[in-house]
Amino acid sequence: MATPGAPRRAGGCLVNDAAQVTGIFAEEEACAGAIVALRAAGLDAARVFSPFASEKVAEALGVRRSPVRFWVLLGGLAGCAGGFALTIGLSTLYPHRTAGMPIVSLPPFVIIAFELTILCGALSGVLGFLVHGRLPRAAPVPGYRVEFTNDRFGVVVVCTAAEVARVDGVLRVAGAREVTHESA
């Protein structure tokens, strides 16, 4: 059970005396620096917004590689197996000899299996992206501002009301152009 008075998570935000502090940055270096500074201060960024895929931000967050790669692998393997099953199975069930070629001719069947490997790998990869990225999403993401798809980077920190001033300070020192506070 949670300690009375301690912040509790609800839909990615904190409730009770919890607050959400958002630092808005113009440069990705400053944004990445803020993430590192927050960690040094014993705080963590709940989420980071960026207008493009930033390697520096990902590095600062220390993110692991996405599991989407396993979806692609499994989809590709399923497509490959399905391609061979389809061609061998149907050729055996409906034998029709042409040009003296064997009923089960593996070299041409490799082409079908290859195409289905790519097709299923690609489609399952997209499915994996949607599952892990939690898309499509109708609900708003706390802390989001339209500038984040334009030219600004955002670092959202969820903390107790008592920590707001300290988080604000860390973000400003790191180079935040603007810091906003909201009760979460």
Place this chain on the structure above:
Amino acid sequence: MATPELGYSDVNRMVLKTLAPPGRRYWLGVACLAAIVGAGFVAWLHQVRTGLGVTGLRQPVMWAFYITNFVFWVGIAHSGTLISAILFLFRTRWRTSVYRAAETMTVFAVMTAGLFPLIHLGRSWFFYWLLPYPNQRGLQPDFRSPLVWDAFAVGTYFIVSWTFLLMGLIPDVAAARDAATGWRRRFYGFLALGWRGTDEEWRHFSMVYLLLAGLATPLVISVHSVVSWDFAMTQVPGWHSTIFAPYFVAGAIFSGCAMVLTLLIPMRRMLGLEGALTPWHFDNLAKIILGMSLVVSYAYVSESFMAWYSANPFEYETFNQRYWGPYGWLFWLMVTCNCVIPLLLFSPRLRRNLVALFVISIFINIGMWVERFVIIAGSLATNTMPSQWGVYKPSPVELTITAAGFAWFLMWFVLFSRFLPIVSMTEVKEGIRWQRQARREERGGAS
């Protein structure tokens, strides 16, 4: 370097400006293209009602304009995947501004290519007989036939190209959503799937995009190889050749890059994208075209050499007819357009002259269409026995449907370019970041 003056917000401003409601001239252009497509549709209905006899297809030339169009458009599609996927894997920086247009071209070129085998079938509504599905006929497709490989390869290419395009669009349409109002906001919001650019979204997006590029790369090579095997697997002199797969792939990249130039040069001016599409981008595209022209020229020489060195009289006579027969003038036109004119691109000045590049790209488009025709119809016209020889002439129905194919492709491209971001904002911003980093390193090195 590219885009020296741009900041991140300038990129959004420049690209989102292209999505402003188009004027009357734009709709007039779209209406003209739609009218040509409509004329093609009427011609196709006439063909369906009357039969394939309304075409110029007669023994021995039973593959001609329609299959030429199919191979040409599949080829056009290839450079889009080259620029968007293969150059992405190589982290080629100049691709960022041009890849979306090239990828869009890929999707619409495959859409155009896919129409022609269906039109060529005659009874187009039986196209699904090429696909395996439970049926009462006791028959299934022969998986040893190149035509079935084609159905799988082109079908896969179509789906994966669309997937790749739509995936790449997600962060950009999210930016468009945030700047739009009314129905456009709802439309972009629907396509953006609720994207907000969080670190988690980017983590999964970057991985799936990288893997899609990795999957699209062998796919694009396989698709045109399979298309070339439609010909190479037969015994027809002029077709039965082991070099066809690399020869077709090189030709596809060559023609596709030329089509990218043909589309991008006017589009850059019409949409005010001079800041994103600089002469540096065109210079790099021109270098690819020049390289591919040399490969294609080598392939022409190589297949001629093989025809001579093999001492096969049928092959020899086919090539003799190709140079000096009824289609000889088309062969020499093809050589001029594909081998001679692109040599002008050795000049760095011409590679940065957009008018010259546009004119050269048009010649290459013509040359590559003619190349497909010379290989397909020319080889069939001069078959093994002189008694089987014949000359093909296209009918008005085929000419109308061919023109409609071009209009169909252009119509979709023109519509896309005004309703969806034709330049990737996120990737151009990444390019700006690289530039800033390079400048900092230069300054660091200098001090």
